[in-house]
Amino acid sequence: MPTQADVMEKIVALCRRRGFIFGSSEIYGGIGGFWDYGPLGTELKRNIKDAWWNDCVRNPPPGPNGIEYQMVGVDCSIIMNPKVWEASGHVGGFKDPMISCRQERCKKLFRADKLFIIGFYDQADIDDAEPVIEEAQGIATRDRQEANTLIQSLPHSHIPRFMKTLEADTPEDAVSQVPFDSLSHSVRRQFRGNPCPACWRLDRPLPPSWPPARCPICGGELTEARAFNLMFETHAGALQDSSSKVYLRPETAQGIFVNFPNVVKTSRVRLPFGIAQIGKAFRNEINPRNYTFRSREFEQYEIEFFCHPSEAAMWYEYWRDLRHKWYVDLGLRSDKLRLRDHEANELAHYAESCADVEYDFPFGLSELEGIANRTDFDLKAHIEKSGKDLSYFDDQRKERYVPYVIEPSGGVDRSVLAFITEAYTMDEDRASPEFMNFHPRLAPIKAAVFPLVAKDGLPEIAEPVYREIKKHVPCQYEAKQSIGKRYARMDEAGTPFCFTVDGQTKEDDTLTVRDRNDASQIRIDKSRCVEYLRDRLGL
RNA sequence: GCGGGUGUAGCUCAGUGGUAGAGCGUCACGUUGCCAACGUGAAUGUCGUCGGUUCAAGUCCGAUCACCCGCUCCA
Numbered sequence: 075m076p077t078q079a080d081v082m083e084k085i086v087a088l089c090r091r092r093g094f095i096f097g098s099s100e101i102y103g104g105i106g107g108f109w110d111y112g113p114l115g116t117e118l119k120r121n122i123k124d125a126w127w128n129d130c131v132r133n134p135p136p137g138p139n140g141i142e143y144q145m146v147g148v149d150c151s152i153i154m155n156p157k158v159w160e161a162s163g164h165v166g167g168f169k170d171p172m173i174s175c176r177q178e179r180c181k182k183l184f185r186a187d188k189l190f191i192i193g194f195y196d197q198a199d200i201d202d203a204e205p206v207i208e209e210a211q212g213i214a215t216r217d218r219q220e221a222n223t224l225i226q227s228l229p230h231s232h233i234p235r236f237m238k239t240l241e242a243d244t245p246e247d248a249v250s251q252v253p254f255d256s257l258s259h260s261v262r263r264q265f266r267g268n269p270c271p272a273c274w275r276l277d278r279p280l281p282p283s284w285p286p287a288r289c290p291i292c293g294g295e296l297t298e299a300r301a302f303n304l305m306f307e308t309h310a311g312a313l314q315d316s317s318s319k320v321y322l323r324p325e326t327a328q329g330i331f332v333n334f335p336n337v338v339k340t341s342r343v344r345l346p347f348g349i350a351q352i353g354k355a356f357r358n359e360i361n362p363r364n365y366t367f368r369s370r371e372f373e374q375y376e377i378e379f380f381c382h383p384s385e386a387a388m389w390y391e392y393w394r395d396l397r398h399k400w401y402v403d404l405g406l407r408s409d410k411l412r413l414r415d416h417e418a419n420e421l422a423h424y425a426e427s428c429a430d431v432e433y434d435f436p437f438g439l440s441e442l443e444g445i446a447n448r449t450d451f452d453l454k455a456h457i458e459k460s461g462k463d464l465s466y467f468d469d470q471r472k473e474r475y476v477p478y479v480i481e482p483s484g485g486v487d488r489s490v491l492a493f494i495t496e497a498y499t500m501d502e503d504r505a506s507p508e509f510m511n512f513h514p515r516l517a518p519i520k521a522a523v524f525p526l527v528a529k530d531g532l533p534e535i536a537e538p539v540y541r542e543i544k545k546h547v548p549c550q551y552e553a554k555q556s557i558g559k560r561y562a563r564m565d566e567a568g569t570p571f572c573f574t575v576d577g578q579t580k581e582d583d584t585l586t587v588r589d590r591n592d593a594s595q596i597r598i599d600k601s602r603c604v605e606y607l608r609d610r611l612g613l
Numbered sequence: 614g615c616g617g618g619u620g621u622a623g624c625u626c627a628g629u630g631g632u633a634g635a636g637c638g639u640c641a642c643g644u645u646g647c648c649a650a651c652g653u654g655a656a657u658g659u660c661g662u663c664g665g666u667u668c669a670a671g672u673c674c675g676a677u678c679a680c681c682c683g684c685u686c687c688a
Contacts, residue, residue: 485688558648
């Protein structure tokens with residue numbers, strides 16, 4: 075019985091062997107987190123993007139209660155004015171400061187903003203300074219310098235009598251994890267008056283009077299918090315100084331938000347409507363993993379759907395269900411595909427509600443697409459930062475407002491990997507034990523034409539058939555090697571149908587059609603190939 | 614970033630100090646009459662890189678680079 079890891083390895087091997095996906099710049103040893111699509115992978119990815127663009131932008135289904143709505147596209151630059159990323163919070167907040175344990179046998183890695191140190195003061199020690207401590211506690215998690223100044227203003231004797239480091243989501247959570255009563259007797263005996271906890275988040279330097287924090291797992295020494303800015307930086311223009319610093323976009327969404335007024339003024343769109351974009355985004359992941367799933371360069375397909383705040387909940391549900399159905403309709407039919415609503419405590423600060431479309435890859439359940447009600451958070455942030463009015467006047471409602479935004483945002487490369495994973499089928503009973511069961515819309519090659527043998531005039535009959543099909547759908551011709559090997563190769567590429575010209579074709583102009591999934595064959599007239607494909611592929 | 618693992622032909626790998634190998638794949642020719650057939654022939658390697666030990670290094674030593682797996686995060 076192959077393990078999940080074995081399956082993943084087989085998929086990776088097939089993708090490489092057949093030219094779906096290669097590691098980037100392999101001849102120089104490769105580079106982590108970057109991938110190239112080969113001939114088959116490029117066709118597959120293009121088909122997925124085309125299906126998305128057609129189904130979401132050019133010809134979306136009617137909205138809730140049959141409401142018609144407009145969808146338009148944009149294609150924004152990857153590098154934008156850095157102020158875009160200040161407004162979006164990426165420059166200030168899109169960092170992951172990390173702390174690790176120096177202890178050889180531990181070496182555990184922590185997110186600095188999830189690591190807290192609790193110090194217990196004795197009330198008797200700080201009676202006169204109590205308001206200062208209390209205030210510092212409150213702002214310690216907000217403003218480093220201010221809190222630092224406050225703590226430093228305390229007399230030297232005010233060092234906590236007991237300190238503990240632990241992992242938590244919030245300071246309140248951290249404090250509640252170590253009730254004073256739970257401390258050992260010998261610790262509690264050190265306190266004469268009431269214990270008073272102070273909590274410090276470790277993504278900023280500790281007050282100078284405090285002893286260093288220790289690892290919550292092993293008690294070992296911890297490193298400083300190091301910031302990993304996930305945005306790639308580069309420079310625009312000749313000068314390579316801070317004034318020319320720019321970023322590769324970490325998401326495509328902001329290009330849509332900053333173009334919202336342009337689209338409204340030039341496109342005769344009326345709310346509710348959506349703006350769609352497919353494009354590359356970049357994140358300097360600390361540790362790219364799981365094949366193409368978490369890459370440093372990736373492509374997103376994304377919609378920002380603008381609507382009246384009172385209708386946001388309705389449109390959120392509409393898009394959530396529509397996007398889930400899209401994956402199902404394109405072949406992710408197994409129970410590996412899930413739609414999961416976020417719990418309230420899981421929501422990002424900008425989202426009112428959020429759901430993930432998840433796929434159960436061999437390496438675990440992972441997110442393909444997130445659908446979020448982002449409220450007016452983004453537009454308001456840009457209004458504030460830019461000073462421009464991004465509000466909308468609604469002629470129907472006779473009302474000016476900042477629209478709410480529903481955002482279905484998916485990873486193209488993640489979808490590609492999910493469709494590949496779902497299509498990958500092993501059947502030891504077949505002559506070709508591996509085949510790719512792609513949905514016909516997604517299959518890189520739709521058909522192949524073979525002469526059964528390369529003699530007796532069969533190639534001369536097969537070639538015109540191939541040339542005719544090629545005008546309508548991607549098709550390949552192959553005359554060499556045994557027929558079985560040619561079928562097997564097409565199975566690995568996921569080609570749904572193979573047409574084979576044999577001796578009988580010379581007599582009655584029929585040829586065989588072989589089905590990829592069950593290897594069954596029927597005979598049709600050789601002039602009906604294109605018609606047959608149209609019919610069976612649903613094109 | 615830290616720990617572990619791996620680098621030899623396109624792929625999978627063998628090769629424990631003495632001539633660079635196998636299977637599969639690829640290409641050519643022949644054969645072949647429906648599911649990875651067969652025969653003959655051919656091409657393909659700075660043994661990841663740099664340095665050291667040795668008469669001699671794919672093999673031993675050191676360094677370095679890259680990738681993979683874990684810890685963490687996300688579309």
